[in-house]
């Protein structure tokens with residue numbers, strides 16, 4: 001499991017092995033956009049402020065991967081990431 005801080009909202013959620021960042025975030029922020037949930041549409045892209053990302057999509061360019069992630073499939077590499085949400 002790892003933690004995702006939603007910095008603008010002042011909340012932190014825990015993402016277990018059996019769930020996604022998207023699901024954990026939507027439990028706190030139900031209007032967070034998504035569509036395919038499989039890492040190919042880009043709807044769920046969010047800006048990452050801190051932390052190392054484990055990218056699991058096939059869509060983002062290396063440039064985009066520097067500071068954003070598709071939260072339906074990608075995860076944190078360390079124990080914690082911070083999103084601009």
Ligand code: FES
Pocket residue numbers: 034035036037038039040041042043044045070071072073
């Ligand atoms: Fe489509 Fe995440 S919802 S890439």
